[in-house]
Amino acid sequence: MDYIRLTRQFTFETAHALLNYDGPCKNIHGHSYKLQVTIIGQPITDISDPKYGMVLDFGDLKKIVNTFIVEPLDHSLILRKGTSPELLTILQQLHHKVVTTSYQPTCEHMLLDFKNTLTRHLPATVKLYSLRLWETENSFAEWYTSDNN
Template identity: 90%
Template sequence: MDFIRLTRQFTFETAHALLNYDGPCKNIHGHSYKLQVTIIGQPITDVSDPKYGMVLDFGDLKKVVNTFIVEPLDHALILRLGSSPELITLLQQLNHKVVLTPYQPTCEHMLLDFKNTLTQHLPATIKLHSLRLWETENSFAEWHASDND
Protein backbone atom coordinates (compact mmCIF):
# COMPACT_ATOMS: atom_id res chain seq x y z
CA MET A 1 0.00 0.00 0.00
CA ASP A 2 1.20 3.48 -0.85
CA PHE A 3 1.80 6.25 1.66
CA ILE A 4 -0.02 9.54 1.17
CA ARG A 5 0.79 12.94 2.67
CA LEU A 6 -1.97 15.29 3.77
CA THR A 7 -1.40 18.96 4.54
CA ARG A 8 -3.65 21.43 6.32
CA GLN A 9 -2.92 25.10 6.89
CA PHE A 10 -3.85 27.09 10.01
CA THR A 11 -3.57 30.76 10.98
CA PHE A 12 -3.48 32.48 14.33
CA GLU A 13 -2.54 35.84 15.81
CA THR A 14 0.01 35.76 18.62
CA ALA A 15 2.34 38.19 20.35
CA HIS A 16 5.66 37.36 21.97
CA ALA A 17 8.83 38.92 23.31
CA LEU A 18 12.31 37.42 23.38
CA LEU A 19 13.86 37.59 26.83
CA ASN A 20 17.42 39.02 26.87
CA TYR A 21 17.47 39.33 23.06
CA ASP A 22 19.82 42.00 21.67
CA GLY A 23 17.43 43.39 19.05
CA PRO A 24 13.96 44.90 18.70
CA CYS A 25 12.25 41.53 19.21
CA LYS A 26 12.98 41.86 22.92
CA ASN A 27 9.89 44.09 22.92
CA ILE A 28 6.36 42.70 22.86
CA HIS A 29 5.22 42.45 19.26
CA GLY A 30 2.77 40.33 17.28
CA HIS A 31 2.64 38.13 14.22
CA SER A 32 0.01 36.66 11.96
CA TYR A 33 1.36 33.11 12.09
CA LYS A 34 0.62 30.58 9.39
CA LEU A 35 1.20 26.92 10.26
CA GLN A 36 1.32 24.09 7.72
CA VAL A 37 0.96 20.60 9.16
CA THR A 38 1.78 17.63 6.92
CA ILE A 39 1.08 14.08 8.02
CA ILE A 40 1.78 10.79 6.27
CA GLY A 41 -0.01 7.47 6.36
CA GLN A 42 -1.85 4.87 4.37
CA PRO A 43 -5.49 5.19 3.36
CA ILE A 44 -7.89 3.06 5.42
CA THR A 45 -8.66 -0.14 3.50
CA ASP A 46 -11.58 -1.42 5.59
CA VAL A 47 -14.63 -0.76 3.40
CA SER A 48 -16.91 -0.88 6.45
CA ASP A 49 -15.02 2.00 8.10
CA PRO A 50 -16.80 5.33 7.55
CA LYS A 51 -13.35 6.86 6.89
CA TYR A 52 -12.59 4.24 4.19
CA GLY A 53 -10.10 5.63 1.66
CA MET A 54 -8.83 8.38 3.96
CA VAL A 55 -5.43 8.63 5.62
CA LEU A 56 -7.09 10.86 8.23
CA ASP A 57 -10.21 12.94 7.97
CA PHE A 58 -9.12 16.56 7.41
CA GLY A 59 -11.70 17.50 10.06
CA ASP A 60 -9.96 15.25 12.60
CA LEU A 61 -6.59 16.83 11.82
CA LYS A 62 -8.17 20.28 12.14
CA LYS A 63 -9.64 19.38 15.53
CA VAL A 64 -6.28 18.18 16.92
CA VAL A 65 -4.32 21.19 15.71
CA ASN A 66 -6.97 23.69 16.77
CA THR A 67 -7.40 22.11 20.21
CA PHE A 68 -3.74 21.79 21.13
CA ILE A 69 -2.03 24.62 19.22
CA VAL A 70 -4.26 27.26 17.66
CA GLU A 71 -6.81 27.82 20.43
CA PRO A 72 -4.23 28.05 23.26
CA LEU A 73 -2.04 30.50 21.29
CA ASP A 74 -4.51 32.58 19.28
CA HIS A 75 -4.61 36.16 20.60
CA ALA A 76 -2.19 35.26 23.39
CA LEU A 77 1.10 36.70 24.54
CA ILE A 78 3.87 34.10 24.75
CA LEU A 79 6.61 34.84 27.24
CA ARG A 80 9.52 32.78 28.47
CA LEU A 81 9.55 31.78 32.12
CA GLY A 82 11.78 34.27 33.89
CA SER A 83 10.23 37.26 32.15
CA SER A 84 9.18 40.16 34.35
CA PRO A 85 6.98 38.70 37.11
CA GLU A 86 5.39 42.13 37.62
CA LEU A 87 4.38 42.34 33.97
CA ILE A 88 3.03 38.78 33.96
CA THR A 89 1.03 39.37 37.14
CA LEU A 90 -0.42 42.64 35.83
CA LEU A 91 -1.42 41.12 32.49
CA GLN A 92 -3.04 38.12 34.21
CA GLN A 93 -4.91 40.44 36.62
CA LEU A 94 -6.23 42.31 33.58
CA ASN A 95 -7.42 38.95 32.14
CA HIS A 96 -4.95 38.93 29.26
CA LYS A 97 -4.16 35.56 27.72
CA VAL A 98 -0.54 34.90 28.73
CA VAL A 99 1.25 31.68 27.84
CA LEU A 100 4.50 30.99 29.69
CA THR A 101 7.02 28.64 28.10
CA PRO A 102 10.23 27.07 29.39
CA TYR A 103 11.86 28.03 26.08
CA GLN A 104 12.59 31.26 24.22
CA PRO A 105 9.44 31.69 22.07
CA THR A 106 11.23 31.81 18.73
CA CYS A 107 9.72 30.38 15.58
CA GLU A 108 12.19 27.48 15.85
CA HIS A 109 11.32 26.58 19.44
CA MET A 110 7.61 26.92 18.75
CA LEU A 111 7.95 24.39 15.91
CA LEU A 112 9.66 21.89 18.21
CA ASP A 113 6.92 22.39 20.79
CA PHE A 114 4.26 21.87 18.11
CA LYS A 115 6.02 18.71 16.92
CA ASN A 116 6.07 17.26 20.43
CA THR A 117 2.44 18.18 21.04
CA LEU A 118 1.13 16.80 17.76
CA THR A 119 3.01 13.50 17.96
CA GLN A 120 1.30 12.88 21.31
CA HIS A 121 -2.19 13.50 19.91
CA LEU A 122 -2.18 11.98 16.41
CA PRO A 123 -3.50 8.45 15.90
CA ALA A 124 -0.83 5.73 16.08
CA THR A 125 -1.28 4.95 12.37
CA ILE A 126 -0.35 8.52 11.39
CA LYS A 127 3.13 10.03 11.39
CA LEU A 128 3.95 13.71 11.48
CA HIS A 129 5.87 14.38 8.27
CA SER A 130 6.65 18.10 8.46
CA LEU A 131 5.73 21.45 9.90
CA ARG A 132 6.21 24.90 8.44
CA LEU A 133 5.60 28.00 10.53
CA TRP A 134 5.53 31.43 8.90
CA GLU A 135 6.30 34.19 11.36
CA THR A 136 5.98 36.88 8.70
CA GLU A 137 4.90 36.86 5.08
CA ASN A 138 8.54 36.37 4.04
CA SER A 139 10.06 34.28 6.86
CA PHE A 140 9.37 30.76 8.06
CA ALA A 141 10.97 27.83 9.84
CA GLU A 142 10.52 24.16 8.95
CA TRP A 143 10.75 20.84 10.75
CA HIS A 144 10.92 17.56 8.78
CA ALA A 145 10.82 14.11 10.33
CA SER A 146 13.30 12.85 7.71
CA ASP A 147 15.90 15.33 8.96
CA ASN A 148 15.64 13.81 12.42
CA ASP A 149 15.77 10.05 11.74
Protein backbone atom coordinates in the same frame (compact mmCIF):
# COMPACT_ATOMS: atom_id res chain seq x y z
CA MET B 1 0.17 -0.13 0.02
CA ASP B 2 1.19 3.39 -0.90
CA TYR B 3 1.72 6.19 1.59
CA ILE B 4 -0.11 9.46 1.13
CA ARG B 5 0.70 12.85 2.68
CA LEU B 6 -2.07 15.17 3.83
CA THR B 7 -1.49 18.85 4.55
CA ARG B 8 -3.68 21.41 6.26
CA GLN B 9 -2.96 25.07 6.98
CA PHE B 10 -3.94 27.00 10.08
CA THR B 11 -3.67 30.66 11.05
CA PHE B 12 -3.54 32.37 14.40
CA GLU B 13 -2.61 35.74 15.86
CA THR B 14 -0.05 35.71 18.65
CA ALA B 15 2.29 38.17 20.32
CA HIS B 16 5.60 37.37 21.94
CA ALA B 17 8.79 38.92 23.25
CA LEU B 18 12.26 37.41 23.34
CA LEU B 19 13.77 37.58 26.82
CA ASN B 20 17.32 39.01 26.92
CA TYR B 21 17.41 39.34 23.11
CA ASP B 22 19.73 42.02 21.70
CA GLY B 23 17.39 43.35 19.02
CA PRO B 24 13.92 44.83 18.59
CA CYS B 25 12.20 41.47 19.17
CA LYS B 26 12.92 41.90 22.88
CA ASN B 27 9.83 44.11 22.83
CA ILE B 28 6.32 42.70 22.82
CA HIS B 29 5.14 42.44 19.22
CA GLY B 30 2.71 40.28 17.28
CA HIS B 31 2.55 38.10 14.21
CA SER B 32 -0.09 36.58 11.98
CA TYR B 33 1.26 33.04 12.09
CA LYS B 34 0.50 30.46 9.43
CA LEU B 35 1.12 26.81 10.34
CA GLN B 36 1.25 24.05 7.75
CA VAL B 37 0.91 20.52 9.15
CA THR B 38 1.69 17.51 6.95
CA ILE B 39 1.04 13.94 8.04
CA ILE B 40 1.74 10.67 6.24
CA GLY B 41 -0.05 7.35 6.32
CA GLN B 42 -1.89 4.75 4.31
CA PRO B 43 -5.53 5.08 3.32
CA ILE B 44 -7.96 2.95 5.32
CA THR B 45 -8.71 -0.23 3.35
CA ASP B 46 -11.65 -1.56 5.36
CA ILE B 47 -14.68 -0.82 3.16
CA SER B 48 -16.99 -1.01 6.19
CA ASP B 49 -15.11 1.83 7.90
CA PRO B 50 -16.87 5.18 7.39
CA LYS B 51 -13.41 6.71 6.81
CA TYR B 52 -12.63 4.17 4.06
CA GLY B 53 -10.11 5.58 1.60
CA MET B 54 -8.85 8.29 3.97
CA VAL B 55 -5.47 8.54 5.65
CA LEU B 56 -7.12 10.77 8.25
CA ASP B 57 -10.26 12.84 7.99
CA PHE B 58 -9.19 16.47 7.41
CA GLY B 59 -11.77 17.41 10.04
CA ASP B 60 -10.03 15.18 12.60
CA LEU B 61 -6.67 16.77 11.81
CA LYS B 62 -8.25 20.21 12.12
CA LYS B 63 -9.72 19.33 15.53
CA ILE B 64 -6.38 18.06 16.87
CA VAL B 65 -4.38 21.09 15.71
CA ASN B 66 -7.03 23.59 16.79
CA THR B 67 -7.44 21.99 20.22
CA PHE B 68 -3.78 21.66 21.13
CA ILE B 69 -2.08 24.50 19.24
CA VAL B 70 -4.32 27.15 17.69
CA GLU B 71 -6.89 27.70 20.45
CA PRO B 72 -4.34 27.92 23.30
CA LEU B 73 -2.15 30.39 21.36
CA ASP B 74 -4.58 32.47 19.31
CA HIS B 75 -4.73 36.06 20.60
CA SER B 76 -2.28 35.27 23.38
CA LEU B 77 1.03 36.68 24.51
CA ILE B 78 3.83 34.11 24.74
CA LEU B 79 6.56 34.90 27.24
CA ARG B 80 9.49 32.84 28.47
CA LYS B 81 9.59 31.88 32.13
CA GLY B 82 11.88 34.35 33.83
CA THR B 83 10.07 37.34 32.34
CA SER B 84 9.46 40.08 34.90
CA PRO B 85 7.05 38.69 37.52
CA GLU B 86 5.57 42.17 37.89
CA LEU B 87 4.70 42.29 34.19
CA LEU B 88 3.13 38.82 34.31
CA THR B 89 1.08 39.77 37.38
CA ILE B 90 -0.22 42.98 35.78
CA LEU B 91 -1.13 41.20 32.53
CA GLN B 92 -2.94 38.43 34.41
CA GLN B 93 -4.78 40.93 36.62
CA LEU B 94 -5.95 42.66 33.44
CA HIS B 95 -7.20 39.25 32.18
CA HIS B 96 -4.79 39.03 29.26
CA LYS B 97 -4.21 35.61 27.75
CA VAL B 98 -0.59 34.93 28.69
CA VAL B 99 1.22 31.70 27.87
CA THR B 100 4.56 31.10 29.57
CA THR B 101 7.06 28.66 28.11
CA SER B 102 10.27 27.08 29.32
CA TYR B 103 11.85 28.01 25.99
CA GLN B 104 12.59 31.25 24.17
CA PRO B 105 9.43 31.72 22.04
CA THR B 106 11.20 31.88 18.68
CA CYS B 107 9.65 30.48 15.54
CA GLU B 108 12.10 27.57 15.77
CA HIS B 109 11.30 26.67 19.36
CA MET B 110 7.57 27.01 18.76
CA LEU B 111 7.88 24.58 15.86
CA LEU B 112 9.64 22.01 18.06
CA ASP B 113 6.94 22.44 20.72
CA PHE B 114 4.24 21.90 18.07
CA LYS B 115 6.06 18.78 16.85
CA ASN B 116 6.13 17.32 20.36
CA THR B 117 2.49 18.21 20.98
CA LEU B 118 1.20 16.78 17.71
CA THR B 119 3.27 13.61 18.04
CA ARG B 120 1.49 12.91 21.35
CA HIS B 121 -2.00 13.53 19.96
CA LEU B 122 -2.04 12.12 16.42
CA PRO B 123 -3.59 8.67 15.93
CA ALA B 124 -1.13 5.78 15.76
CA THR B 125 -2.13 5.14 12.12
CA VAL B 126 -0.43 8.35 10.91
CA LYS B 127 2.93 10.00 11.47
CA LEU B 128 3.89 13.64 11.47
CA TYR B 129 5.79 14.28 8.23
CA SER B 130 6.59 17.98 8.37
CA LEU B 131 5.68 21.35 9.85
CA ARG B 132 6.15 24.83 8.44
CA LEU B 133 5.52 27.92 10.54
CA TRP B 134 5.41 31.35 8.89
CA GLU B 135 6.17 34.13 11.35
CA THR B 136 5.83 36.78 8.66
CA GLU B 137 4.77 36.72 5.04
CA ASN B 138 8.40 36.22 4.00
CA SER B 139 9.94 34.23 6.87
CA PHE B 140 9.27 30.71 8.07
CA ALA B 141 10.87 27.75 9.81
CA GLU B 142 10.46 24.10 8.82
CA TRP B 143 10.72 20.76 10.58
CA TYR B 144 10.88 17.42 8.73
CA THR B 145 10.88 13.91 10.17
CA SER B 146 13.44 12.88 7.53
CA ASP B 147 15.93 15.45 8.84
CA ASN B 148 15.72 13.94 12.31
CA ASN B 149 16.15 10.20 11.74
